[in-house]
Amino acid sequence: MDFSQWGNPSKEWLAFAAANPALLARNEDHLPPLALQQKTNHSRTTIAKTLVATTGLGNLVATEDYVVSTRDGKSITVRSYRPILLGTKPLPGYVFFHGGGYFFGSLDTELFNCSWLAHALSMTVVHVCYRHTPHVSGLTPWHDALDGFDWVVTHTEKLGIDPSRIVVGGISAGGSLTACVVQNEVRRARETGTPCRIRGQVLGIPNLVNVNAFPYHLFADKEKSSPVQCADAAVIPKQRMKLFTDMLGHEVDPTNTTWSPALVDEEELRGTPHTAILVAGWDPIRDEGLWYAQKLKNAGVRTKVHIFPGLPHAFYAFVGLPSHRHWNEIMLDSLRWAVTEEDGWIVEEPPVMSPLMEKALAIGAPVDPTTPGATPADMAKSGNLLRGE
Template sequence: MSLHPDLSAFLELAELGRLTGKSQPMHTLPPALARTEFDATSQILDPNPPGNVQVCVLQLPTRDGAEIDARLYRSAASAGKQLPVIVYFHGGGYVVGSLDSHDSVCRRLALSGDFAVLAPAYRLAPEFPFPTAVEDAQDSLEALAEHAQVWQLDRQRVVLAGDSAGATLATVLAAMAATAPAQLALQPLAQVLFYPVADISQVRASHTRFGEGYLLESATLEWFYQHYASDPAQRLDVRASPLLGAAVAQVPAYVALAGYDPLYDEGLAYAHWLETAGTRVTLSVETGLTHDFLRMGGIVAQVDEVYARLQTWLASL
């Protein structure tokens, strides 16, 4: 399938901006500036996210004595009800991304009122390299387990979710739940993975096929990984490259991939890896879209269908 026409037009504008010097590839920027520019894209990709959602600002403690910001989303119609919860980890290659960059995603996930959404702002590299993001994700579940009653959340019905590097955090926690449950404060009900980073130890064919011109570039991926896991040995750690782990059955997984994405091959391999281990996997491939499509509700109408299919799957749990 060819690239979605609305997305194709957007990418042409982005390329024009680069040619005229108005924008630069992310991997040529210092991390602080890259974060600012990445957050600003939300106003372009989804400028009018759902407003009928309540948002509570939280601080979650971490094992080293720090606190990380978090947001708890729930639809206004569900106020006062105990809800199952999606713990959502934002994407951004462990270097960029924030609660602001993925605010529209969390609002859309919470809008139906079937689930609340807890979004932790795990700390970013290079200031906080591997494995800080994983440990912050674990500590977020500790906080959820402790405060679930106060936050009116059902700790027995927790879905781990994320996109890109955030999806990696979700599936790493799901794997821990299967192999070392004592490391987690609660056991997840399911995992939802949008275009996950599954293996940072090698280059695959899709890295070349879609390496430039499709929003996420292969050079940017390497820039992310250099900041996050500068020691080559860290790239072989299953907490950074879960595809390298031992195949074990995990909680049910919803895996959504983009057809024009350098991460496509490893995402597909990971879905098959889960299936081989006995995990129940629902695979959805958005053949005409690129990486980061979950944030594109304002420019590609098809994204509404993506959320609708996910809600149907969640309702079946």
């Protein structure tokens, strides 16, 4: 295999980088892990709450939190987002796992992202907030994802979800959790002879193989594989990938298919719900997503792939980048596609958006906190855009 043709930085990115050197030079990895985590999550939360207030989404989408027990006797929280104007009738459900290297992220960092998805798609979005390193290690995030999903599918009536129209999806680290949940559900359905409870999955720039288990031998040239070709890429260069992996610990075999879901045998993928995968070309984890897509196709799974050539991991978080809006459009289209059996949208049309909400869509959500920490100036820029300034 060789996907290196997608890995050269695009003209769009090079122009953006030249115009924003200070933004891209910001690096806070020198901070102690807990300080880095707290600072990034606080910044993300402030931005998310500001955008929800400025767009008026708080008056359009209702949220509710639920405490869910986990297999180790602890608990996590899931938050549901539901369009208020659609009342209590069952809606398609989107079970969402955020990104952040299993290290960044919280319920509140995803407030804007989940709100605008619920509003734009007329879906009930359920954000499963798994636990993060360094507070936990090993397979705990994956186990939390499995426990959270099981709770959602057994409480669809409470959540106002049509149980026959559930999509699971995630970004970056959340893509790994998503793939794990879907594989587990397909296995359960096969072993019990009961229907799979997932209609489709959407994997955004997914991390699907532990960095210490990457199958270099399957690629035509190791130097052209994404971990090597994109080792110095913006946003998550090699040293940041190592930071995330090291905090998960090393007590689990990196080839464990819960930890590295792309390593599962192709035969095990048969029966997987149709899958949309979004991949950034200049990204150390690019090849994981494209290889997994190939394995799904070989297993007879209806698969749709969208590649953003020459763009780094989580590029969509940079508001000034033209492809920022394109990512948001592709994500919405992918979720619509994943929830349907046919190509058409089977739910009533989403509410007509006001000009203010159109601007919110253009801004989108900084859904992956692995990007450089936003400053108050960045937040003010987003607010000014929403106000038309």
